[in-house]
Amino acid sequence: MKRAIPYNKIIVITLVIYSAIQIYCINxxxxxxxxxxxxxxGASLLKFQREKDVMRYESKLPVTALNMIPRAIxxxxxxxxxxxxxxxxxxxxxGRYISLFxxxxxxxxxxxxxxxxxxxxxxxxxxxxxxxxxxxxxxxxFVSSDIFACFFMTLSLYYLWIFFLSGxxxxxxxxxxxTGVAEISKFSMIHLFPIILLLSILAGRYTRPNKxxxxxxxxKRVLIYSLLFIFLNWLIICLxxxxxxxxxxxxxxxxxxxPFRSLQHLLSGIFPRxxxxxxxxxxxxxxxxxxxxxxxxxVKGSLNxxxxxxxxxxxxxxxxxxxxxxxxxxxxxxxxxxxxxxxVAFKSFRKTSFFRNDVFFILPALYFLIYMSFFYSTQVGxxxxxxIFPLLFILAGKLIGKLLEGKNQFVLYSLLxxxxxxxxxxxxxxxxxxxxxxxxxxxxxxxxxxTNLCYGEGEKYLKEYMAKHGEAIFQPGAPVPGKIVMExxxxxxxxxxxxxxxxxxxxxxxxxxxxxQYLIFEVTAQQADSLQKIYH
Numbered sequence: 392m393k394r395a396i397p398y399n400k401i402i403v404i405t406l407v408i409y410s411a412i413q414i415y416c417i418n419x420x421x422x423x424x425x426x427x428x429x430x431x432x433g434a435s436l437l438k439f440q441r442e443k444d445v446m447r448y449e450s451k452l453p454v455t456a457l458n459m460i461p462r463a464i465x466x467x468x469x470x471x472x473x474x475x476x477x478x479x480x481x482x483x484x485x486g487r488y489i490s491l492f493x494x495x496x497x498x499x500x501x502x503x504x505x506x507x508x509x510x511x512x513x514x515x516x517x518x519x520x521x522x523x524x525x526x527x528x529x530x531x532x533f534v535s536s537d538i539f540a541c542f543f544m545t546l547s548l549y550y551l552w553i554f555f556l557s558g559x560x561x562x563x564x565x566x567x568x569x570t571g572v573a574e575i576s577k578f579s580m581i582h583l584f585p586i587i588l589l590l591s592i593l594a595g596r597y598t599r600p601n602k603x604x605x606x607x608x609x610x611k612r613v614l615i616y617s618l619l620f621i622f623l624n625w626l627i628i629c630l631x632x633x634x635x636x637x638x639x640x641x642x643x644x645x646x647x648x649x650p651f652r653s654l655q656h657l658l659s660g661i662f663p664r665x666x667x668x669x670x671x672x673x674x675x676x677x678x679x680x681x682x683x684x685x686x687x688x689x690v691k692g693s694l695n696x697x698x699x700x701x702x703x704x705x706x707x708x709x710x711x712x713x714x715x716x717x718x719x720x721x722x723x724x725x726x727x728x729x730x731x732x733x734x735v736a737f738k739s740f741r742k743t744s745f746f747r748n749d750v751f752f753i754l755p756a757l758y759f760l761i762y763m764s765f766f767y768s769t770q771v772g773x774x775x776x777x778x779i780f781p782l783l784f785i786l787a788g789k790l791i792g793k794l795l796e797g798k799n800q801f802v803l804y805s806l807l808x809x810x811x812x813x814x815x816x817x818x819x820x821x822x823x824x825x826x827x828x829x830x831x832x833x834x835x836x837x838x839x840x841x842t843n844l845c846y847g848e849g850e851k852y853l854k855e856y857m858a859k860h861g862e863a864i865f866q867p868g869a870p871v872p873g874k875i876v877m878e879x880x881x882x883x884x885x886x887x888x889x890x891x892x893x894x895x896x897x898x899x900x901x902x903x904x905x906x907x908q909y910l911i912f913e914v915t916a917q918q919a920d921s922l923q924k925i926y927h
Contacts, residue, residue, distance in 0.1 A: 398511045402502065402518065406495055409522050413494070416819045417487045417532050421850035422480050426534040430483050433534075434457040436633070441622060451676070453631035454539045454576040457493075458486035486534040494531035497542040498522060501781055504549050508748060513792045519807060520728060520791075521784045525814045525824035526720060530774050533848075536577045537774045543573035544580060544755075545781040551587060552751050567620045571627030578680050579778070586755050593635045593754070597746035614733045625668065632670035639671045640664045648682035684769045689890065696885035698770040700842050704884070707768040713760060716773045719825050719838055722813050724806035729783050731790040741788075752786040755779060772842030823848055823907040833904035833911075836879040845880050845908040853878075856905050863911070868896050870922035875912040876902075882910065895926040 400919055433455040437467070438845035462482040474482065501521050505514035521527065531538045553559075570587065573580040602753070629637055642659050644667070646652045653673075658665040667674055687706040689697030697704040698710050709715075718726070736749050756779040763776050794803035817824050823844045824836050835844060857863055863874045866881060877896060884890045899908035915924075 396512070398515050402515065402586070405519070405522065406498065409498075410491065410495065412534055412818075413491050414488075416528070416678050416821070417484060417491065419819045419851065420532075420714055422483050423533060423849070424847040426483050426486075427479075429455045429534045429536070430459060430479070430486060433486075434456070434462060436631075436799075437463045452536055452575050452577060454536055454572065455534060456631075457481075457539070458757045460491045461485040462487060468773070480633045483534050486615075487532045487641050490534060491540050492534050493538050493542050494527065496525075497538070497545065497781060498530075500545055500549060501784055504545075504769050505785050506550075508785065509788045509792050511790050512805075513795060514797070516791045516803065516807070517784055517788045520725065520787060521781065521808075523722070523807070523810050523814055524725065524784075525722065525817065525821045526773055526777060527780070528730065528814070529822035529824070530777065533846075535774075537777060540573060540577035541778050541781055542579055543569050543576055544583060547573055547583060547587070548590070548755060548782070551590060552594075552748075554885040555591075556747070563616060564619070564623070567623040568627065570620070571624040574624055574628055575631040577778070578677055578764075579759075579767075579775070581677075582758065586758055589754060589758075590751060593746050593750055597743050628673055628827075629670055632672050634670060636671035638666035638668060641667050644671070644674065644678075646678050648678050648685055650681055651678040660837040684767060687768050689884065690889070693887050695769070695771055695841075696880075696883070696890060697886055698768065699883055699885060700770075702837050708770040710764050713773075713776050714771045716839055716843055719828055719835075720773045720843055721826065722810045723828070724813075725787075727806060728787040730792055732783075732787045735789040735793060738785065749789075750783040756782050756786075759858065772846075774842060778838070820849055820852065820906055824846055825907065826919060832907045833901050835907045836883065836910065840879050840883050841885050845878060849906050849908045852905050853909050856909070866893065868892060870914065870926065872914050872916040872919040875914050876905075877910045877912065879910060895922045898922075 428891065429451060432451040433453075434454050436456040437459050459482065462485065496519055498521055502514045502518040505517040508514075509517075527538075527541075547566055547569035550562045550569055554566055566587075566781035570580075570583050573583055589621075641655050642665075643661055644651075644655060646655055670770065683694050686693055687697065687708075688695045689706060697706050698708040698712060700709050700715050703709075721729075733753075736745070736753065759776065759779050763770075767775075771773070772899075791803060795801060813826060814821065814824065822842075823835070825832065825839070825844075829835050829838055853865075853876070857865060860874065863876050864871060865876045866878065867875065877893060880886055881889055882893045882896060884894075896912060899912050899914065902913050903911040905911070
């Protein structure tokens, strides 16, 4: 009798090894450009500060308060504790462990959903594919909202799937709660509302565990579930924002974006004292996000430089931005698994099976990819599209299951070994990972940049290089001869504060690089003189 493989023990060992690797990485990477503001905002919420501090953090959402729990515990134990920057970097490093914990929860969720769809063996390899994703290894430990949004969006859709299969109301409640927490993780999670509506219409038609609950049109039942969903989401958003100025009259807002100003004009004309039912900090922050996206990048008032891809800049981004980023930032085996799983899904298409299962992965993935590509201008990195990755990993189980049959196992193992080697060449600094479609890593900046390559977390490696090469000059404001070190985003005008400051070096080719993030140039005296005349 063939002995069953103890996958539970193997998974525990795998997650322990993954955690050990990530703990090492946590302590090797510098604080990135955004972690300080995320941590400050989270700490403000845990202090129950509202108007004093919270309103300063436009585009931040309350979920990052979870990252500051270690600091809050320490503060309770030591009431007189005061630790300002740079000492507060200790709090950010500790906060990264919370993000790591959520990354592990996401892995367990991916395994659980895959196990219910396929089998335990296939689910294990789906989990491995997730754990070997360089983008999750990189962003899954930062103090930010990205990993929380990935987890709670996946959890929301998982409970929605279970609800339609089982017909049990408790899963609808859990789905509503998970959606509410997703809403306080990232503003793009507002799109969960139309996605859940579309999935409910499509999946509800082909799922028949309880005809009286799901398939029979019942106005009263639909109304009750809808009101419950809205109430739980409203309650979670208000609680997370400490009920700050809930029901503030719409006329008392000073909106910046065109959609919000138009809404204000419309509502004020009908009911001048119309109360906005959400916290003003949430509404104003959403308005700010819409405004800055509307404004575009690289202009006065922008938060970032103009979106950049394939050596080009654009005020309002590129429709192909995320397609290019995915092409270069995903390991080639992952691309094979994802594309192959789409092929398997449509080749073996069965209407009932598709709308019961596959639609929960394909519809949200296509929705976000289309929205982010054609209707969203703030294109600053792959991290904004990572919310669809867990769904695509699970869908990849379709191809993985096929490869586990007979002689095809060799193909699966070969692809995973290839991915492991490709990814772990970057250990312990995974964020600047690019696949083998970019062979010359010092020229990776000609394809992609921004947080795809550099998020400030590699500053440690810059300092080590500068310490070893005392003759090197870091980002001189004018052409000078010698060994010059430039940060890619500064050189490409992606930092709005220094836009066009380093145009003088853009015509030169780097001779080396530091993790693709910092480019090293050798500028001769003749080149420096020539450039000084041009850029004087």
